[in-house]
Amino acid sequence: PGPYDVALIGDYNIGGDAWASRMLLEEMGLRVVAQWSGDGTVNELVNGLAAKLVLIHCYRSMNYICRA
Structure with a gap:
């Protein structure tokens, strides 16, 4: 794990x-250790638990998580 590990949650x-959001984050120097859902993997899901920051990718996902 590194100091700039992030997880990306989206639709x-x-x-x-x-993919475009992931590319931008990596260009900023962040390491995306997990991307959920879409084409994310089970391994990324496990790695995401160690992320320093979890980012919500889209409006619809944000609404679902805020209601939980």
């Missing part, structure tokens, strides 16, 4: 927008 990545 299904149908339009590929999660």
Whole structure:
């Protein structure tokens, strides 16, 4: 684990927008250790527990999480 590990939570990545967000975060020097859901893996889900920051990718996901 590193000091700049983040997890990215979003929708299904149908339009590929999660890939663009991941690229931007990595260009900023952040290491994306997990991307949920869409094309994320079980291994990323486990790694996401160690992330220093969890980012919500889209409005719809934010609403679901805020209601939980």
